[in-house]
Amino acid sequence: MRRRILLLFIASSLILTSGCSEKKPGPKTEKVVPVSVYQVSEKERQNISRYIGTVQPEKTVNLSFKIGGRISSVKVKKGDSVKKGQVLAALDDTDLIYAENLAKSQLEMALAQYEKASNGATAEDIEQARLNVIKAEDAYNYALDRLSEAKELYQKGTATKQAYEQAELEVKIREADLKLAREVQAQVEKGARYEEIKALYAQVESATTEYNYRKAQLEEATLKSPINGIVLEVMCEAGEMAGAGYPVIVLCDNSRIVNVGVPEKELKNITLKTEVTVEKDDNTFESKIKRISDVPDATTGLYNIEIVCNGLDEPFGASVTVHFSLGTENGIYIPISAILNDGLDFVFTVSQDRAVRKNITIEEVYNFEAKVTGLDNGDLLIVSGISRLSAGDRIAVKEVDYGTNN
Numbered sequence: 001m002r003r004r005i006l007l008l009f010i011a012s013s014l015i016l017t018s019g020c021s022e023k024k025p026g027p028k029t030e031k032v033v034p035v036s037v038y039q040v041s042e043k044e045r046q047n048i049s050r051y052i053g054t055v056q057p058e059k060t061v062n063l064s065f066k067i068g069g070r071i072s073s074v075k076v077k078k079g080d081s082v083k084k085g086q087v088l089a090a091l092d093d094t095d096l097i098y099a100e101n102l103a104k105s106q107l108e109m110a111l112a113q114y115e116k117a118s119n120g121a122t123a124e125d126i127e128q129a130r131l132n133v134i135k136a137e138d139a140y141n142y143a144l145d146r147l148s149e150a151k152e153l154y155q156k157g158t159a160t161k162q163a164y165e166q167a168e169l170e171v172k173i174r175e176a177d178l179k180l181a182r183e184v185q186a187q188v189e190k191g192a193r194y195e196e197i198k199a200l201y202a203q204v205e206s207a208t209t210e211y212n213y214r215k216a217q218l219e220e221a222t223l224k225s226p227i228n229g230i231v232l233e234v235m236c237e238a239g240e241m242a243g244a245g246y247p248v249i250v251l252c253d254n255s256r257i258v259n260v261g262v263p264e265k266e267l268k269n270i271t272l273k274t275e276v277t278v279e280k281d282d283n284t285f286e287s288k289i290k291r292i293s294d295v296p297d298a299t300t301g302l303y304n305i306e307i308v309c310n311g312l313d314e315p316f317g318a319s320v321t322v323h324f325s326l327g328t329e330n331g332i333y334i335p336i337s338a339i340l341n342d343g344l345d346f347v348f349t350v351s352q353d354r355a356v357r358k359n360i361t362i363e364e365v366y367n368f369e370a371k372v373t374g375l376d377n378g379d380l381l382i383v384s385g386i387s388r389l390s391a392g393d394r395i396a397v398k399e400v401d402y403g404t405n406n
Contacts, residue, residue: 035385053260057252110207129185136181261302275325350380
């Protein structure tokens, strides 16, 4: 019995001794994060809208032949510089030369007939009239052969309807010339009256018109540059058929213009008098708005603005930054580096030595600053040490920027 009591006493003593020897935990030390802050204040700044523009030629010219035909040569390629009046391409002019020579002969014949009728016919005049009839018959027969060939090719699908109709017209013209030559021959043989002389004069005028038309057609078979510029596109090759009025070469002049697209909501703030500058590689160019489109682009929905720049010499297609000065506006601007995001944009401010989270909305970005809403004048915005912060952390302000230089 005594032994049991002794053991209980010893155990109790050990428990009491162990309990007395445990140390009580001391107070926990709270982390303090040193930060720098910026005092938020609303400021007035220039309202600048920035867009990306593209350098384009100020003037573009689509060149085409006024008459159709087969292209015999193309003398330029894309990117070539050309001078005004330089030959760019040419059509096969074999038939055109023949038509001009024939028209010239018809004019000479009409003039001769008119002069002979006015002066009275001689034996030589009568013989010449006979020869003119022979020439007209030859021309008519040639036109008939060409019509037959054109008809056959058209039926086979290797000639255009335009070529076939042109051949038909040529036959009608040559038939009329033959009829005229025969009438003149008859008039020469029997002598001309006043009415006949007057009619022959009309024939001279008609033949002159025909000759000028054929001569112009021959000239139009050669495509020349109307400007000093650069070849943007060549859309034809030698041997191809070119339709009348179908573009074959595109030229542009050497002057530059910047095209920039802006949305409808911004367009209402921009006029021809709006101040604008163009920037490229830290170079700024004085600029002026030339034209504002009234119709949006069918693809982008943006309204195109053409801008003329002094001294801009960037290659066509180069991108530039366009700055539109839209007056002044008030707002709160903060460093972009102070903004965090976890699905929402937010910042940390100071309240009673604690970091407080405030959600913000970014309205616009200007270089390294952002215009925001969600902050109030006088807020102390934490701008350094934010990577180590959580909402509610105790902070120690080591530096305050009052924004006097901003």
